Amino acid sequence: MTWLVTGGAGYIGAHVVRAFAKVGLDCVVLDDLSSGHRGxxxxxxxxxxGSITDTDLVADTLARHGVVGVVHLAAFKYAGVxxxxxxxxxxxxxxxxxxxxDAMASxxxxxxxxxxxxxxxxxPDTDLVTEQTPTTPQSPYxxxxxxxxxxxxDQATAVGLRHTSLRYFNVVGSGTPEIWDTSPHNLFPLVFDALLDGRTPIIKGDDYPTPDGTCVRDYIHVADLADAHVAAAQTLAAGGSLEPAYNLGSGDGMSVREIMTAVARVTGIDFEPVVEDRxxxxxxxxxxxxxxxxxxxGWRMTYSVDEMVRTAWEARSAHR
Structure with a gap:
C-alpha cells in the first residue's frame, strides 16, 4: 500500500515520508525541487x-507505483511573497x-x-480559532x-473523494539532523542564518495589536505535524471518516519576540533584534x-519551545 507524497523533498514533506516509514507504509515522492532537496x-x-501541474506525469506516477492515497504538500507557501x-x-x-x-480521478x-x-x-476576530471560525484569508496564499x-x-461530491485538510501555521524544529528548514522566508531559518553570519536578527513589525506588538502564532514541531498527516492517511486507508478540516494548534501561541528570546536562551547568543516595517x-x-x-x-504537541529551537538549531548548525 503506497502513498504519494507531493512535495516530499521539502522540509515538511521529507519528515512526512519518514513518518510513513516509521509505521511501515511505503511512499513515492513527487517534487519539482523548486524549494525541496533531492538529498x-x-x-x-x-x-x-516533476510538477503537480503535469497531469500526465502525476497519473503515470500513481499507476506505476500502485498508489492508494495522496498526501498533498506541494505548494508555493509564502504568504508575504x-x-x-x-x-x-x-x-x-x-x-x-x-x-x-484530475490525475487521481483518472x-x-x-x-x-x-x-x-x-x-x-x-x-480572525477571536482569541482562539476553531474549525467553525469564518475563513477570511488576507493574502493570495x-x-x-x-x-x-x-x-x-466539490470533488468529493462529484466522484466520492475521501479527504481531509490539515490547517497549521509556523512549522519549526527538526526530527533528524539530515533535514532542516531551508526557506528564505520562515522565521527560524532567518534568525539562525543571521546569527551564523554574525548579523542581528530582524523582527518585521512591532506595532501589531498584540501584547508585545509582534505577531502571535502557533509554533508546532515538524515531527508532530508529520505524525498527524500519517494518522489522517491511516484513517482514510482503513475506511474511516474524518472531518473536512482540522486545526493543528497549540491553543495558546507565542509572539515573534518571545521566539527571539527562546533562541537567545537556547543558543547562548545574546542579541536584541532589529525592528523593521511589517x-x-x-x-x-x-x-x-x-x-x-x-x-x-490523536494530535498532541510533544515538544516544548526550547526543544523546537534546539532541534532546529542543531540541524541548521550541522549544515552551516
Whole structure:
C-alpha cells in the first residue's frame, strides 16, 4: 500500500515520508525541487522529479507505483511573497491541485490528505480559532489554500473523494539532523542564518495589536505535524471518516519576540533584534485549538519551545 507524497523533498514533506516509514507504509515522492532537496528523500524511497501541474506525469506516477492515497504538500507557501506574486501562487496551488485531482480521478485514487494553512482564517476576530471560525484569508496564499479545500469538497461530491485538510501555521524544529528548514522566508531559518553570519536578527513589525506588538502564532514541531498527516492517511486507508478540516494548534501561541528570546536562551547568543516595517499579508494573531484533531487523529504537541529551537538549531548548525 503506497502513498504519494507531493512535495516530499521539502522540509515538511521529507519528515512526512519518514513518518510513513516509521509505521511501515511505503511512499513515492513527487517534487519539482523548486524549494525541496533531492538529498532530503531517504535512500530507497522512489523519487519522481516533476510538477503537480503535469497531469500526465502525476497519473503515470500513481499507476506505476500502485498508489492508494495522496498526501498533498506541494505548494508555493509564502504568504508575504504571494502578495507580489499572486498569479504564480494560484498556478502552483490551485491549478496544481486541479491537475492532481484530475490525475487521481483518472487512476481511481480516492483518498487525499491536504496540507492547508491557518492562513485561510486571515486575522480572525477571536482569541482562539476553531474549525467553525469564518475563513477570511488576507493574502493570495491564504486564498489559494482555501480554494484547495473547496476543490476537495466539490470533488468529493462529484466522484466520492475521501479527504481531509490539515490547517497549521509556523512549522519549526527538526526530527533528524539530515533535514532542516531551508526557506528564505520562515522565521527560524532567518534568525539562525543571521546569527551564523554574525548579523542581528530582524523582527518585521512591532506595532501589531498584540501584547508585545509582534505577531502571535502557533509554533508546532515538524515531527508532530508529520505524525498527524500519517494518522489522517491511516484513517482514510482503513475506511474511516474524518472531518473536512482540522486545526493543528497549540491553543495558546507565542509572539515573534518571545521566539527571539527562546533562541537567545537556547543558543547562548545574546542579541536584541532589529525592528523593521511589517511584512505584507501577515495577520496579527492566529492561534488555534487542536481539540478536534486530538479527538480524531490523536494530535498532541510533544515538544516544548526550547526543544523546537534546539532541534532546529542543531540541524541548521550541522549544515552551516
Amino acid at each position: 532530503f528523500v531517504p535512500e530507497g524511497t522512489p523519487f519522481v522529479q 504571494s502578495v507580489q506574486r499572486p498569479t504564480h501562487t494560484y498556478t502552483q496551488n490551485v491549478t496544481g491541485t486541479v491537475s492532481l485531482l 487512476q481511481g485514487v480516492d483518498a487525499i490528505v491536504y496540507s492547508s494553512s491557518a492562513a485561510v482564517f486571515g486575522t 491564504g486564498e489559494s489554500k482555501l480554494v484547495g479545500e473547496w476543490l476537495l469538497r 511584512r505584507p499579508g501577515d495577520p496579527a494573531r492566529i492561534v488555534a485549538s487542536g481539540e478536534l484533531a486530538a479527538r480524531d487523529l
